[in-house]
Amino acid sequence: MERLQKVIANSGICSRRKAEELIKEGRVKVNNIIVRELGVKVSSKDKIKVDDKELSKENKVYYLLNKPRGVITSVNDEKSRKTVVDLIPCRERIYPVGRLDYDTTGVLLLTNDGDFANILMHPNDKVEKVYVVKVRGIIKGDSINELKNGVVIDGVKTEKAKVKLRRTDFKSNTSFLTVTIHEGRNHQVKKMFEAVGFPVLKLKREREFIFDLSGLKSGEYRKLTPKEVAIVYSLEKK
Numbered sequence: 001m002e003r004l005q006k007v008i009a010n011s012g013i014c015s016r017r018k019a020e021e022l023i024k025e026g027r028v029k030v031n032n033i034i035v036r037e038l039g040v041k042v043s044s045k046d047k048i049k050v051d052d053k054e055l056s057k058e059n060k061v062y063y064l065l066n067k068p069r070g071v072i073t074s075v076n077d078e079k080s081r082k083t084v085v086d087l088i089p090c091r092e093r094i095y096p097v098g099r100l101d102y103d104t105t106g107v108l109l110l111t112n113d114g115d116f117a118n119i120l121m122h123p124n125d126k127v128e129k130v131y132v133v134k135v136r137g138i139i140k141g142d143s144i145n146e147l148k149n150g151v152v153i154d155g156v157k158t159e160k161a162k163v164k165l166r167r168t169d170f171k172s173n174t175s176f177l178t179v180t181i182h183e184g185r186n187h188q189v190k191k192m193f194e195a196v197g198f199p200v201l202k203l204k205r206e207r208e209f210i211f212d213l214s215g216l217k218s219g220e221y222r223k224l225t226p227k228e229v230a231i232v233y234s235l236e237k238k
């Protein structure tokens, strides 16, 4: 037996919070009876409808995409731009786990499994996100130390980060670094570098947790293995 709002969210139609709203608004029926309380538990035998449409019992699917530049990280876009979901033809209603900016490339997971997505999006020291960053300017040790110790963005200090200078190029006045963070605040890496005066020119996520870009060219994707999915779920118990 599982909580009704969890079952609705896991079906991929919305978040758990939105599912709670739907229940409170009287838009959810269990076995043709409207349910407005949040505590109700249901089993796979119960027929659940949202706005009189039965929830489909979709298979859970998990993808790893090497996101190209110029694609938006959402399910649909009001300006009709290409979204990451358009890059993965599948029957299930998948959505991205977290987000990458329009011009950011690299590791992006997509799924229709709300629990899986929540585990990875919940701040966890074990879920590292590793970015390769190209910035304008020749960055020095003092700025790198500031980034490592945390800088204030949107009024809140970032947590400690690993920051490694890869190389500097005096000719083009640029520096290349690797940055490892655990948080996932909006435009976090760009804002961190802005805070120390080095605008980001290029940003690529090389790794998230155990997922890297091995074997995937830009725009390519693959399914996760059952073992990889299990490793993500094992984080829940830690």
Ligand code: URA
Pocket (backbone or CB within 6 Å): 099, 100, 101, 102, 104, 186, 187, 188, 189, 190, 191, 203
């Ligand atoms: N940080 C950013 O600034 N942008 C991204 O896309 C990801 C992390």
